């Protein structure tokens with residue numbers, strides 16, 4: 001995840017750098033036309049510096065790339081203001097670079113803040129040193145427009161950098177929320193998060209006076225699958241089975257990995273008869289699931305325990321009751337669903 005974020009960040013910085021290189025290249029004839037030949041020559045070096053920065057960033061030397069372009073901006077801002085005065089607005093690029101430097105996480109926080117503050121200090125020093133310099137070249141009547149243009153163009157990298165940080169923050173937030181809620185292997189909800197969701201569903205169902213059921217399923221003889229085909233195949237079985245569970249449940253159901261080869265399905269707004277028909281259809285879908293995509297000749301069955309969640313029961317209570325029913329499915333020969341009741345009802349005996 002961290003590498004992807006870094007990749008995205010530097011991809012965007014490369015775009016800013018290409019934009020900057022193009023602006024510097026375009027200014028070469030511009031400076032030449034107004035008679036500022038030294039600045040035209042300086043811009044050739046500036047364009048080359050930006051191209052070098054892009055090359056360094058693309059070749060995995062991101063910190064060096066950022067340093068090269070930072071030095072370029074400092075030199076360019078000082079030179080432009082020394083030759084043409086501060087009214088041209090070239091000093092505003094120092095603000096852009098001070099923002100961009102902060103996204104280099106490889107640089108220590110203290111150094112990044114130090115460099116950024118130095119750039120702002122240079123910005124202030126430029127006013128002290130060069131605000132008295134009068135613009136000596138042609139087209140002086142357009143000075144105000146040049147200043148406005150420079151301020152606007154310098155603003156783009158700052159907004160781009162902030163937008164980038166915002167995007168990364170939001171993406172990381174959703175990734176972290178996903179990691180906290182989901183099982184790494186199967187992508188199903190994990191036990192802790194499933195419990196929270198089940199409680200919310202149960203409260204909603206109780207308020208609306210709707211029935212709710214909970215099923216626990218456990219793969220039969222999963223140890224044998226691991227022993228016979230290997231742990232990696234076992235993992236693939238867990239992933240394929242999770243997919244089958246999702247395909248045969250409603251969006252409002254909660255499907256979660258409860259433990260190693262144990263899964264839970266919470267079914268809101270459903271009575272026990274309809275729920276048992278649903279679980280039975282899931283059980284036969286698992287039996288007929290094309291397990292050959294995982295490994296040829298592999299056959300898979302699952303046992304279930306199903307219980308209706310009574311209003312006064314806690315989440316632990318209903319799970320214990322469903323678990324007892326599952327235990328009966330196992331001890332009665334597996335590949336079946338047992339309904340938890342005062343007298344347990346086995347729906348399907350293994351054939």
Ligand SMILES: Nc1nc2c(ncn2[C@@H]2O[C@H](COP(=O)(O)OP(=O)(O)OP(=O)(O)O)[C@@H](O)[C@H]2O)c(=O)[nH]1
Pocket residue numbers: 185218219220221222223224226230231232233234235238259260261330334
């Ligand atoms: N491949 C894989 N195996 C797992 C994972 N988590 C648990 N297991 C395995 O699941 C197996 C569970 O074995 P048992 O508890 O003996 O149950 P079983 O073989 O399924 O037998 P019954 O439940 O009695 O039908 C163990 O071998 C665990 O190593 C996992 O994430 N990946």
